[in-house]
Amino acid sequence: MNYLKNTCVNISNEPLLRMLMQLIPGGSAIDVGVSYYAKRIEDDRRRTFFDELGNGNINLNPELIQSDDFVHCFITTYNAAIKYRIEEKIRNCARLLKSALDENTFADTDEYEEYLQILDELTYREFLMLVKLDNFENDYPHKLEENDLQRLERFWDQYKRELIAEFKIPEDEIDSMMTRLNRTGCYEIFAGSYMADIVGGKGKVTPTFRRLRKLVSSKHVDC
Known part of the structure:
Protein backbone atom coordinates (compact mmCIF):
# COMPACT_ATOMS: atom_id res chain seq x y z
CA MET A 1 0.00 0.00 0.00
CA ASN A 2 2.85 2.38 0.77
CA TYR A 3 4.26 1.70 -2.69
CA LEU A 4 0.93 2.61 -4.30
CA LYS A 5 0.61 5.69 -2.15
CA ASN A 6 4.11 6.86 -3.07
CA THR A 7 3.41 6.17 -6.74
CA CYS A 8 0.26 8.33 -6.62
CA VAL A 9 2.23 11.11 -4.96
CA ASN A 10 4.92 10.91 -7.63
CA ILE A 11 2.31 11.03 -10.40
CA SER A 12 0.56 14.01 -8.82
CA ASN A 13 3.86 15.87 -8.86
CA GLU A 14 4.30 15.38 -12.61
CA PRO A 15 2.32 18.08 -14.50
CA LEU A 16 1.76 16.04 -17.66
CA LEU A 17 0.67 12.92 -15.79
CA ARG A 18 -1.55 15.04 -13.57
CA MET A 19 -3.21 16.42 -16.70
CA LEU A 20 -3.91 12.89 -17.92
CA MET A 21 -5.52 12.06 -14.60
CA GLN A 22 -8.16 14.69 -15.32
CA LEU A 23 -9.35 12.63 -18.28
CA ILE A 24 -10.28 9.70 -16.05
CA PRO A 25 -13.72 9.73 -14.36
CA GLY A 26 -13.11 10.28 -10.68
CA GLY A 27 -9.59 11.60 -11.28
CA SER A 28 -8.17 14.53 -9.39
CA ALA A 29 -9.81 17.88 -10.07
CA ILE A 30 -6.64 19.90 -9.54
CA ASP A 31 -6.46 21.11 -13.11
CA VAL A 32 -9.90 22.49 -13.89
CA GLY A 33 -8.79 23.59 -17.33
CA VAL A 34 -8.08 20.05 -18.53
CA SER A 35 -11.38 18.83 -17.12
CA TYR A 36 -13.16 21.60 -18.98
CA TYR A 37 -11.60 20.68 -22.32
CA ALA A 38 -12.29 16.97 -21.80
CA LYS A 39 -15.94 17.77 -21.09
CA ARG A 40 -16.11 20.03 -24.12
CA ILE A 41 -14.84 17.21 -26.36
CA GLU A 42 -17.48 14.86 -24.96
CA ASP A 43 -20.17 17.53 -25.38
CA ASP A 44 -19.15 18.05 -29.03
CA ARG A 45 -19.38 14.32 -29.71
CA PHE A 50 -27.97 13.79 -31.51
CA ASP A 51 -27.71 16.18 -34.43
CA GLU A 52 -27.47 13.23 -36.83
CA LEU A 53 -30.12 11.28 -34.95
CA GLY A 54 -32.55 14.17 -35.42
CA ASN A 55 -31.60 14.70 -39.07
CA GLY A 56 -34.49 13.59 -41.30
CA ASN A 57 -37.74 11.90 -40.53
CA ILE A 58 -37.49 9.33 -37.76
CA ASN A 59 -40.42 7.49 -36.32
CA LEU A 60 -39.99 8.06 -32.58
CA ASN A 61 -42.88 7.66 -30.19
CA PRO A 62 -43.24 7.20 -26.41
CA GLU A 63 -43.92 3.49 -26.69
CA LEU A 64 -40.77 2.94 -28.74
CA ILE A 65 -38.37 4.92 -26.56
CA GLN A 66 -39.66 3.10 -23.46
CA SER A 67 -39.20 -0.36 -24.95
CA ASP A 68 -36.36 -2.48 -23.58
CA ASP A 69 -34.98 -3.31 -27.01
CA PHE A 70 -34.78 0.30 -28.18
CA VAL A 71 -33.31 1.56 -24.91
CA HIS A 72 -30.68 -1.18 -25.08
CA CYS A 73 -29.79 -0.35 -28.70
CA PHE A 74 -29.71 3.36 -27.93
CA ILE A 75 -27.40 3.02 -24.91
CA THR A 76 -24.96 0.66 -26.63
CA THR A 77 -24.86 2.85 -29.74
CA TYR A 78 -24.40 6.08 -27.79
CA ASN A 79 -21.62 4.60 -25.66
CA ALA A 80 -19.84 3.46 -28.81
CA ALA A 81 -20.30 6.77 -30.63
CA ILE A 82 -18.85 9.08 -28.00
CA LYS A 83 -15.58 7.13 -28.02
CA TYR A 84 -14.78 8.27 -31.54
CA ARG A 85 -12.71 11.24 -32.55
CA ILE A 86 -13.92 11.37 -36.17
CA GLU A 87 -17.27 13.10 -36.57
CA GLU A 88 -18.39 11.01 -39.53
CA LYS A 89 -17.95 7.78 -37.57
CA ILE A 90 -20.15 9.21 -34.81
CA ARG A 91 -22.75 10.06 -37.45
CA ASN A 92 -22.54 6.54 -38.87
CA CYS A 93 -23.48 5.19 -35.45
CA ALA A 94 -26.51 7.47 -35.31
CA ARG A 95 -27.52 6.43 -38.84
CA LEU A 96 -27.27 2.77 -37.89
CA LEU A 97 -29.58 3.39 -34.94
CA LYS A 98 -32.02 5.25 -37.18
CA SER A 99 -32.04 2.33 -39.58
CA ALA A 100 -33.12 0.08 -36.70
CA LEU A 101 -36.31 2.11 -36.32
CA ASP A 102 -37.60 0.31 -39.39
CA GLU A 103 -38.95 -2.91 -37.93
CA ASN A 104 -38.01 -4.82 -41.07
CA THR A 105 -34.30 -3.92 -40.93
CA PHE A 106 -33.05 -6.29 -38.22
CA ALA A 107 -34.38 -9.61 -37.08
CA ASP A 108 -33.61 -8.87 -33.43
CA THR A 109 -31.33 -6.88 -31.14
CA ASP A 110 -28.58 -9.49 -31.48
CA GLU A 111 -28.34 -8.82 -35.20
CA TYR A 112 -28.26 -5.07 -34.55
CA GLU A 113 -25.44 -5.52 -32.04
CA GLU A 114 -23.49 -7.56 -34.57
CA TYR A 115 -23.58 -4.72 -37.09
CA LEU A 116 -22.75 -2.16 -34.42
CA GLN A 117 -19.76 -4.28 -33.42
CA ILE A 118 -18.58 -4.43 -37.04
CA LEU A 119 -18.92 -0.65 -37.33
CA ASP A 120 -17.06 -0.24 -34.05
CA GLU A 121 -14.23 -2.55 -35.12
CA LEU A 122 -13.65 -0.85 -38.45
CA THR A 123 -11.49 2.24 -38.27
CA TYR A 124 -12.90 5.06 -40.36
CA ARG A 125 -9.97 4.75 -42.76
CA GLU A 126 -10.70 1.05 -43.19
CA PHE A 127 -14.35 1.87 -43.82
CA LEU A 128 -13.38 4.33 -46.55
CA MET A 129 -10.95 1.83 -48.07
CA LEU A 130 -13.80 -0.65 -48.40
CA VAL A 131 -16.13 2.02 -49.79
CA LYS A 132 -13.55 2.78 -52.47
CA LEU A 133 -13.15 -0.90 -53.33
CA ASP A 134 -16.93 -1.32 -53.48
CA ASN A 135 -17.10 1.61 -55.90
CA PHE A 136 -14.47 0.02 -58.11
CA GLU A 137 -16.36 -3.27 -58.13
CA ASN A 138 -19.53 -1.47 -59.14
CA ASP A 139 -17.68 0.37 -61.91
CA TYR A 140 -16.13 -2.84 -63.25
CA PRO A 141 -18.87 -5.46 -63.70
CA HIS A 142 -17.81 -8.99 -64.58
CA LYS A 143 -17.07 -9.72 -68.18
CA LEU A 144 -18.27 -12.96 -69.72
CA GLU A 145 -16.71 -15.96 -67.91
CA GLU A 146 -14.51 -13.65 -65.82
CA ASN A 147 -13.93 -14.66 -62.20
CA ASP A 148 -13.55 -12.27 -59.25
CA LEU A 149 -9.76 -12.27 -59.31
CA GLN A 150 -9.61 -11.60 -63.04
CA ARG A 151 -11.96 -8.68 -62.64
CA LEU A 152 -9.91 -7.32 -59.74
CA GLU A 153 -6.75 -7.39 -61.81
CA ARG A 154 -8.30 -4.82 -64.14
CA PHE A 155 -8.41 -2.14 -61.44
CA TRP A 156 -6.19 -3.33 -58.55
CA ASP A 157 -3.19 -1.17 -59.48
CA GLN A 158 -5.39 1.92 -59.75
CA TYR A 159 -7.04 1.08 -56.44
CA LYS A 160 -3.64 0.82 -54.76
CA ARG A 161 -2.52 4.14 -56.25
CA GLU A 162 -5.60 5.83 -54.80
CA LEU A 163 -5.01 4.26 -51.37
CA ILE A 164 -1.47 5.59 -51.42
CA ALA A 165 -2.51 9.07 -52.54
CA GLU A 166 -5.60 9.56 -50.37
CA PHE A 167 -4.74 7.65 -47.20
CA LYS A 168 -0.93 7.88 -47.23
CA ILE A 169 -0.57 4.11 -46.96
CA PRO A 170 2.90 2.84 -47.89
CA GLU A 171 2.63 0.53 -50.89
CA ASP A 172 4.38 -2.34 -49.12
CA GLU A 173 1.78 -2.25 -46.32
CA ILE A 174 -1.36 -2.42 -48.47
CA ASP A 175 -1.51 -6.22 -48.70
CA SER A 176 -1.19 -6.64 -44.93
CA MET A 177 -3.83 -3.97 -44.29
CA MET A 178 -6.25 -5.69 -46.65
CA THR A 179 -5.51 -9.04 -45.00
CA ARG A 180 -6.37 -7.60 -41.58
CA LEU A 181 -9.77 -6.54 -42.91
CA ASN A 182 -10.73 -10.23 -43.03
CA ARG A 183 -11.38 -10.02 -39.29
CA THR A 184 -14.45 -7.82 -39.80
CA GLY A 185 -16.37 -10.01 -42.22
CA CYS A 186 -16.51 -7.05 -44.59
CA TYR A 187 -13.68 -8.23 -46.82
CA GLU A 188 -12.90 -11.67 -48.20
CA ILE A 189 -9.47 -12.59 -49.50
CA PHE A 190 -9.50 -14.89 -52.51
CA ALA A 191 -8.71 -18.39 -51.30
CA GLY A 192 -7.38 -21.50 -52.97
CA SER A 193 -3.95 -23.10 -53.01
CA TYR A 194 -3.57 -22.49 -56.72
CA MET A 195 -3.70 -18.73 -56.06
CA ALA A 196 -1.71 -18.65 -52.83
CA ASP A 197 1.41 -17.16 -54.40
CA ILE A 198 -0.31 -14.47 -56.48
CA VAL A 199 -3.23 -13.30 -54.39
CA GLY A 200 -1.48 -11.59 -51.46
CA GLY A 201 -4.06 -9.32 -49.87
CA LYS A 202 -6.34 -9.26 -52.90
CA GLY A 203 -10.01 -9.91 -52.27
CA LYS A 204 -13.48 -8.43 -52.50
CA VAL A 205 -16.04 -6.69 -50.33
CA THR A 206 -18.72 -8.94 -48.85
CA PRO A 207 -22.51 -8.68 -48.80
CA THR A 208 -22.15 -7.82 -45.11
CA PHE A 209 -20.21 -4.67 -45.94
CA ARG A 210 -22.61 -3.68 -48.69
CA ARG A 211 -25.47 -3.97 -46.24
CA LEU A 212 -23.59 -2.02 -43.56
CA ARG A 213 -22.78 0.71 -46.06
CA LYS A 214 -26.44 0.99 -47.00
CA LEU A 215 -27.51 1.07 -43.35
CA VAL A 216 -25.26 4.04 -42.56
CA SER A 217 -25.70 5.84 -45.86
CA SER A 218 -27.12 9.34 -46.01
CA LYS A 219 -28.43 11.33 -48.95
CA HIS A 220 -26.52 14.26 -47.46
CA VAL A 221 -23.18 12.47 -47.23
CA ASP A 222 -21.22 10.57 -49.84
CA CYS A 223 -20.27 7.42 -48.00
Whole structure:
Protein backbone atom coordinates (compact mmCIF):
# COMPACT_ATOMS: atom_id res chain seq x y z
CA MET A 1 0.00 0.00 0.00
CA ASN A 2 2.85 2.38 0.77
CA TYR A 3 4.26 1.70 -2.69
CA LEU A 4 0.93 2.61 -4.30
CA LYS A 5 0.61 5.69 -2.15
CA ASN A 6 4.11 6.86 -3.07
CA THR A 7 3.41 6.17 -6.74
CA CYS A 8 0.26 8.33 -6.62
CA VAL A 9 2.23 11.11 -4.96
CA ASN A 10 4.92 10.91 -7.63
CA ILE A 11 2.31 11.03 -10.40
CA SER A 12 0.56 14.01 -8.82
CA ASN A 13 3.86 15.87 -8.86
CA GLU A 14 4.30 15.38 -12.61
CA PRO A 15 2.32 18.08 -14.50
CA LEU A 16 1.76 16.04 -17.66
CA LEU A 17 0.67 12.92 -15.79
CA ARG A 18 -1.55 15.04 -13.57
CA MET A 19 -3.21 16.42 -16.70
CA LEU A 20 -3.91 12.89 -17.92
CA MET A 21 -5.52 12.06 -14.60
CA GLN A 22 -8.16 14.69 -15.32
CA LEU A 23 -9.35 12.63 -18.28
CA ILE A 24 -10.28 9.70 -16.05
CA PRO A 25 -13.72 9.73 -14.36
CA GLY A 26 -13.11 10.28 -10.68
CA GLY A 27 -9.59 11.60 -11.28
CA SER A 28 -8.17 14.53 -9.39
CA ALA A 29 -9.81 17.88 -10.07
CA ILE A 30 -6.64 19.90 -9.54
CA ASP A 31 -6.46 21.11 -13.11
CA VAL A 32 -9.90 22.49 -13.89
CA GLY A 33 -8.79 23.59 -17.33
CA VAL A 34 -8.08 20.05 -18.53
CA SER A 35 -11.38 18.83 -17.12
CA TYR A 36 -13.16 21.60 -18.98
CA TYR A 37 -11.60 20.68 -22.32
CA ALA A 38 -12.29 16.97 -21.80
CA LYS A 39 -15.94 17.77 -21.09
CA ARG A 40 -16.11 20.03 -24.12
CA ILE A 41 -14.84 17.21 -26.36
CA GLU A 42 -17.48 14.86 -24.96
CA ASP A 43 -20.17 17.53 -25.38
CA ASP A 44 -19.15 18.05 -29.03
CA ARG A 45 -19.38 14.32 -29.71
CA ARG A 46 -22.75 14.10 -27.96
CA ARG A 47 -24.02 17.05 -30.00
CA THR A 48 -22.88 15.42 -33.25
CA PHE A 49 -24.63 12.17 -32.33
CA PHE A 50 -27.97 13.79 -31.51
CA ASP A 51 -27.71 16.18 -34.43
CA GLU A 52 -27.47 13.23 -36.83
CA LEU A 53 -30.12 11.28 -34.95
CA GLY A 54 -32.55 14.17 -35.42
CA ASN A 55 -31.60 14.70 -39.07
CA GLY A 56 -34.49 13.59 -41.30
CA ASN A 57 -37.74 11.90 -40.53
CA ILE A 58 -37.49 9.33 -37.76
CA ASN A 59 -40.42 7.49 -36.32
CA LEU A 60 -39.99 8.06 -32.58
CA ASN A 61 -42.88 7.66 -30.19
CA PRO A 62 -43.24 7.20 -26.41
CA GLU A 63 -43.92 3.49 -26.69
CA LEU A 64 -40.77 2.94 -28.74
CA ILE A 65 -38.37 4.92 -26.56
CA GLN A 66 -39.66 3.10 -23.46
CA SER A 67 -39.20 -0.36 -24.95
CA ASP A 68 -36.36 -2.48 -23.58
CA ASP A 69 -34.98 -3.31 -27.01
CA PHE A 70 -34.78 0.30 -28.18
CA VAL A 71 -33.31 1.56 -24.91
CA HIS A 72 -30.68 -1.18 -25.08
CA CYS A 73 -29.79 -0.35 -28.70
CA PHE A 74 -29.71 3.36 -27.93
CA ILE A 75 -27.40 3.02 -24.91
CA THR A 76 -24.96 0.66 -26.63
CA THR A 77 -24.86 2.85 -29.74
CA TYR A 78 -24.40 6.08 -27.79
CA ASN A 79 -21.62 4.60 -25.66
CA ALA A 80 -19.84 3.46 -28.81
CA ALA A 81 -20.30 6.77 -30.63
CA ILE A 82 -18.85 9.08 -28.00
CA LYS A 83 -15.58 7.13 -28.02
CA TYR A 84 -14.78 8.27 -31.54
CA ARG A 85 -12.71 11.24 -32.55
CA ILE A 86 -13.92 11.37 -36.17
CA GLU A 87 -17.27 13.10 -36.57
CA GLU A 88 -18.39 11.01 -39.53
CA LYS A 89 -17.95 7.78 -37.57
CA ILE A 90 -20.15 9.21 -34.81
CA ARG A 91 -22.75 10.06 -37.45
CA ASN A 92 -22.54 6.54 -38.87
CA CYS A 93 -23.48 5.19 -35.45
CA ALA A 94 -26.51 7.47 -35.31
CA ARG A 95 -27.52 6.43 -38.84
CA LEU A 96 -27.27 2.77 -37.89
CA LEU A 97 -29.58 3.39 -34.94
CA LYS A 98 -32.02 5.25 -37.18
CA SER A 99 -32.04 2.33 -39.58
CA ALA A 100 -33.12 0.08 -36.70
CA LEU A 101 -36.31 2.11 -36.32
CA ASP A 102 -37.60 0.31 -39.39
CA GLU A 103 -38.95 -2.91 -37.93
CA ASN A 104 -38.01 -4.82 -41.07
CA THR A 105 -34.30 -3.92 -40.93
CA PHE A 106 -33.05 -6.29 -38.22
CA ALA A 107 -34.38 -9.61 -37.08
CA ASP A 108 -33.61 -8.87 -33.43
CA THR A 109 -31.33 -6.88 -31.14
CA ASP A 110 -28.58 -9.49 -31.48
CA GLU A 111 -28.34 -8.82 -35.20
CA TYR A 112 -28.26 -5.07 -34.55
CA GLU A 113 -25.44 -5.52 -32.04
CA GLU A 114 -23.49 -7.56 -34.57
CA TYR A 115 -23.58 -4.72 -37.09
CA LEU A 116 -22.75 -2.16 -34.42
CA GLN A 117 -19.76 -4.28 -33.42
CA ILE A 118 -18.58 -4.43 -37.04
CA LEU A 119 -18.92 -0.65 -37.33
CA ASP A 120 -17.06 -0.24 -34.05
CA GLU A 121 -14.23 -2.55 -35.12
CA LEU A 122 -13.65 -0.85 -38.45
CA THR A 123 -11.49 2.24 -38.27
CA TYR A 124 -12.90 5.06 -40.36
CA ARG A 125 -9.97 4.75 -42.76
CA GLU A 126 -10.70 1.05 -43.19
CA PHE A 127 -14.35 1.87 -43.82
CA LEU A 128 -13.38 4.33 -46.55
CA MET A 129 -10.95 1.83 -48.07
CA LEU A 130 -13.80 -0.65 -48.40
CA VAL A 131 -16.13 2.02 -49.79
CA LYS A 132 -13.55 2.78 -52.47
CA LEU A 133 -13.15 -0.90 -53.33
CA ASP A 134 -16.93 -1.32 -53.48
CA ASN A 135 -17.10 1.61 -55.90
CA PHE A 136 -14.47 0.02 -58.11
CA GLU A 137 -16.36 -3.27 -58.13
CA ASN A 138 -19.53 -1.47 -59.14
CA ASP A 139 -17.68 0.37 -61.91
CA TYR A 140 -16.13 -2.84 -63.25
CA PRO A 141 -18.87 -5.46 -63.70
CA HIS A 142 -17.81 -8.99 -64.58
CA LYS A 143 -17.07 -9.72 -68.18
CA LEU A 144 -18.27 -12.96 -69.72
CA GLU A 145 -16.71 -15.96 -67.91
CA GLU A 146 -14.51 -13.65 -65.82
CA ASN A 147 -13.93 -14.66 -62.20
CA ASP A 148 -13.55 -12.27 -59.25
CA LEU A 149 -9.76 -12.27 -59.31
CA GLN A 150 -9.61 -11.60 -63.04
CA ARG A 151 -11.96 -8.68 -62.64
CA LEU A 152 -9.91 -7.32 -59.74
CA GLU A 153 -6.75 -7.39 -61.81
CA ARG A 154 -8.30 -4.82 -64.14
CA PHE A 155 -8.41 -2.14 -61.44
CA TRP A 156 -6.19 -3.33 -58.55
CA ASP A 157 -3.19 -1.17 -59.48
CA GLN A 158 -5.39 1.92 -59.75
CA TYR A 159 -7.04 1.08 -56.44
CA LYS A 160 -3.64 0.82 -54.76
CA ARG A 161 -2.52 4.14 -56.25
CA GLU A 162 -5.60 5.83 -54.80
CA LEU A 163 -5.01 4.26 -51.37
CA ILE A 164 -1.47 5.59 -51.42
CA ALA A 165 -2.51 9.07 -52.54
CA GLU A 166 -5.60 9.56 -50.37
CA PHE A 167 -4.74 7.65 -47.20
CA LYS A 168 -0.93 7.88 -47.23
CA ILE A 169 -0.57 4.11 -46.96
CA PRO A 170 2.90 2.84 -47.89
CA GLU A 171 2.63 0.53 -50.89
CA ASP A 172 4.38 -2.34 -49.12
CA GLU A 173 1.78 -2.25 -46.32
CA ILE A 174 -1.36 -2.42 -48.47
CA ASP A 175 -1.51 -6.22 -48.70
CA SER A 176 -1.19 -6.64 -44.93
CA MET A 177 -3.83 -3.97 -44.29
CA MET A 178 -6.25 -5.69 -46.65
CA THR A 179 -5.51 -9.04 -45.00
CA ARG A 180 -6.37 -7.60 -41.58
CA LEU A 181 -9.77 -6.54 -42.91
CA ASN A 182 -10.73 -10.23 -43.03
CA ARG A 183 -11.38 -10.02 -39.29
CA THR A 184 -14.45 -7.82 -39.80
CA GLY A 185 -16.37 -10.01 -42.22
CA CYS A 186 -16.51 -7.05 -44.59
CA TYR A 187 -13.68 -8.23 -46.82
CA GLU A 188 -12.90 -11.67 -48.20
CA ILE A 189 -9.47 -12.59 -49.50
CA PHE A 190 -9.50 -14.89 -52.51
CA ALA A 191 -8.71 -18.39 -51.30
CA GLY A 192 -7.38 -21.50 -52.97
CA SER A 193 -3.95 -23.10 -53.01
CA TYR A 194 -3.57 -22.49 -56.72
CA MET A 195 -3.70 -18.73 -56.06
CA ALA A 196 -1.71 -18.65 -52.83
CA ASP A 197 1.41 -17.16 -54.40
CA ILE A 198 -0.31 -14.47 -56.48
CA VAL A 199 -3.23 -13.30 -54.39
CA GLY A 200 -1.48 -11.59 -51.46
CA GLY A 201 -4.06 -9.32 -49.87
CA LYS A 202 -6.34 -9.26 -52.90
CA GLY A 203 -10.01 -9.91 -52.27
CA LYS A 204 -13.48 -8.43 -52.50
CA VAL A 205 -16.04 -6.69 -50.33
CA THR A 206 -18.72 -8.94 -48.85
CA PRO A 207 -22.51 -8.68 -48.80
CA THR A 208 -22.15 -7.82 -45.11
CA PHE A 209 -20.21 -4.67 -45.94
CA ARG A 210 -22.61 -3.68 -48.69
CA ARG A 211 -25.47 -3.97 -46.24
CA LEU A 212 -23.59 -2.02 -43.56
CA ARG A 213 -22.78 0.71 -46.06
CA LYS A 214 -26.44 0.99 -47.00
CA LEU A 215 -27.51 1.07 -43.35
CA VAL A 216 -25.26 4.04 -42.56
CA SER A 217 -25.70 5.84 -45.86
CA SER A 218 -27.12 9.34 -46.01
CA LYS A 219 -28.43 11.33 -48.95
CA HIS A 220 -26.52 14.26 -47.46
CA VAL A 221 -23.18 12.47 -47.23
CA ASP A 222 -21.22 10.57 -49.84
CA CYS A 223 -20.27 7.42 -48.00
